[in-house]
Amino acid sequence: MITTLKDRAFQSVFSNLFVYNILWEDSEVDAAFLGLDETSAVLAISAAGCGVAGLVAHNPASVDAVDINRHHLALAALKATAAMRLRSYDEFYALFGLGVHTHPDAVLGRLVDGLPPWIAVFWARRSHLFRSSLYQCGLTARMLSAFRRLTGVDADWMRSLVRKSTADRMRDIDDVFATAIRKPHIAAALRSPAQLLSLGINFTQRDRLLAENGGCDFSSLILAHLRAVAGTNLETNWFAWYAIAGTFNHDRSDAAPPFVRAGNHERSIRATTRLSFRHASILDRLAEAPASTWSHYMLCDAVDWMPEPVQRRLFAEIHRTSRDGGTMLYRSVEDGSIVERLGLQKQFRLKQPDSDEASRLDRTRQYRRVNFYEVVQ
Numbered sequence: 489m490i491t492t493l494k495d496r497a498f499q500s501v502f503s504n505l506f507v508y509n510i511l512w513e514d515s516e517v518d519a520a521f522l523g524l525d526e527t528s529a530v531l532a533i534s535a536a537g538c539g540v541a542g543l544v545a546h547n548p549a550s551v552d553a554v555d556i557n558r559h560h561l562a563l564a565a566l567k568a569t570a571a572m573r574l575r576s577y578d579e580f581y582a583l584f585g586l587g588v589h590t591h592p593d594a595v596l597g598r599l600v601d602g603l604p605p606w607i608a609v610f611w612a613r614r615s616h617l618f619r620s621s622l623y624q625c626g627l628t629a630r631m632l633s634a635f636r637r638l639t640g641v642d643a644d645w646m647r648s649l650v651r652k653s654t655a656d657r658m659r660d661i662d663d664v665f666a667t668a669i670r671k672p673h674i675a676a677a678l679r680s681p682a683q684l685l686s687l688g689i690n691f692t693q694r695d696r697l698l699a700e701n702g703g704c705d706f707s708s709l710i711l712a713h714l715r716a717v718a719g720t721n722l723e724t725n726w727f728a729w730y731a732i733a734g735t736f737n738h739d740r741s742d743a744a745p746p747f748v749r750a751g752n753h754e755r756s757i758r759a760t761t762r763l764s765f766r767h768a769s770i771l772d773r774l775a776e777a778p779a780s781t782w783s784h785y786m787l788c789d790a791v792d793w794m795p796e797p798v799q800r801r802l803f804a805e806i807h808r809t810s811r812d813g814g815t816m817l818y819r820s821v822e823d824g825s826i827v828e829r830l831g832l833q834k835q836f837r838l839k840q841p842d843s844d845e846a847s848r849l850d851r852t853r854q855y856r857r858v859n860f861y862e863v864v865q
């Protein structure tokens with residue numbers, strides 16, 4: 489009951505803040521398992537939009553994006569529209585590879601044409617973000633920048649880490665971060681509600697996360713997370729570069745979020761996907777749709793944020809609005825299946841090998857599970 493009240497407060501603060509400027513989910517992994525084609529109709533929680541923008545390279549018939557956070561949805565709309573409309577790859581890379589453009593007003597003015605009027609107003613007021621860098625804006629970026637200042641890590645440190653063995657990387661991570669994050673004032677900051685906001689973890693999800701990790705404290709959890717990231721391909725892990733260096737690895741063409749890469753940009757420019765953006769809860773968007781509307785549902789890890797009765801309502805609405813054989817994707821900080829806990833295995837069949845492989849591959853290392861379900865009518 490108290491957690492539910494705290495989560496309501498969390499959601500009302502979170503939904504009004506610019507928290508993320510990138511999606512903290514491995515959209516390259518999603519693309520490999522979603523099975524999109526030209527008949528696909530996707531309903532997606534946008535978050536910061538790297539995933540939604542990446543979908544258009546696969547030319548689905550439609551992508552309907554929703555989010556309760558208008559900052560995230562407006563950014564997702566800009567990324568996806570730019571992917572389809574901005575012909576100059578240099579200009580596109582400037583905006584979303586570097587996050588910097590010398591004349592953002594003109595290009596953003598062109599891109600918002602045809603988007604919902606509130607999104608046009610949103611970007612007319614914020615085009616200046618691209619003068620300094622999009623990737624320095626938002627709560628998570630500010631938290632990470634403070635973290636870099638405190639620990640002294642930067643792009644050079646990241647480059648040196650990339651060249652080392654996993655064991656040596658872990659030793660370096662322990663040397664630099666273990667003492668810093670256990671200092672009482674930093675440990676207290678890491679436990680604070682402000683930190684939960686910047687990580688996009690509500691109280692329910694935090695409790696699920698700590699329980700899943702044997703009830704350890706938040707500092708230990710973050711250290712374990714950093715050590716897990718050290719085991720990934722650090723040359724191309726754009727989440728690690730963004731966090732440690734404050735920028736992507738521009739020495740490589742495959743180290744930015746997939747939607748930013750040249751091959752996907754070429755495909756996106758040719759796509760005929762119909763895009764829509766609604767500032768709403770996914771439950772409200774589902775409630776107004778008829779049966780057989782969508783073939784794919786992308787829920788980020790929002791299901792982890794929900795109490796059980798809301799999860800039940802969400803899945804019932806997905807089942808009602810899905811085409812037969814539709815695909816539902818969500819991430820979770822728990823190993824246990826939410827669908828199974830709710831007794832819904834007959835309506836949603838886990839694609840076990842794909843989900844196991846996706847969970848293993850996701851380079852954020854933030855989730856225990858990346859689950860793909862087939863919707864059975």
Ligand SMILES: C[S@@+](CC[C@H](N)C(=O)[O-])C[C@H]1O[C@@H](n2cnc3c(N)ncnc32)[C@H](O)[C@@H]1O
Pocket residue numbers: 503508510511512513533534535536554555556557560687688689768769770771788789790793
């Ligand atoms: C659940 S959060 C967590 C972080 C996420 N893994 C990411 O990388 O952004 C992702 C997004 O879900 C949105 N969200 C949460 N609950 C939602 C709901 N019921 N309907 C629509 N969007 C929701 C948040 O506003 C946020 O932009």
